[in-house]
Amino acid sequence: MNAVNKLLLNETTESAVIAEVKRHHPLFKRLTYQATEMIFQRGVIARLKSAQILFREGTQDLMVYIILCGKIIVRSNDQGILCIAGPGESVGEESFLVINHKYR
Numbered sequence: 001m002n003a004v005n006k007l008l009l010n011e012t013t014e015s016a017v018i019a020e021v022k023r024h025h026p027l028f029k030r031l032t033y034q035a036t037e038m039i040f041q042r043g044v045i046a047r048l049k050s051a052q053i054l055f056r057e058g059t060q061d062l063m064v065y066i067i068l069c070g071k072i073i074v075r076s077n078d079q080g081i082l083c084i085a086g087p088g089e090s091v092g093e094e095s096f097l098v099i100n101h102k103y104r
Helices: 003-024 033-042 093-097
Strands: 072-076 080-085
Touching: 003 033
Parallel strands: none
Antiparallel strands: 072 080
């Protein structure tokens, strides 16, 4: 399989995962189709390397992150690992829904 075919396969897989998230994730279940589409049109896909830090404890971030593939480990300086989120799961909802929330 050449690089172009791999890229198309990855984009197709990514699209399928996004479609599943739109249909089944609790954040979108009560939204209209139009509202969900507007959110996803404004969103961006972030591709992280292994061990890359998405955000640090104590920072203010107004984003919700939905994991499409791989996993995210959420750690606290005081409590260690809080959770491990995988495909279809999300992190960051608290800061998105609560004004002036900082990760602790």
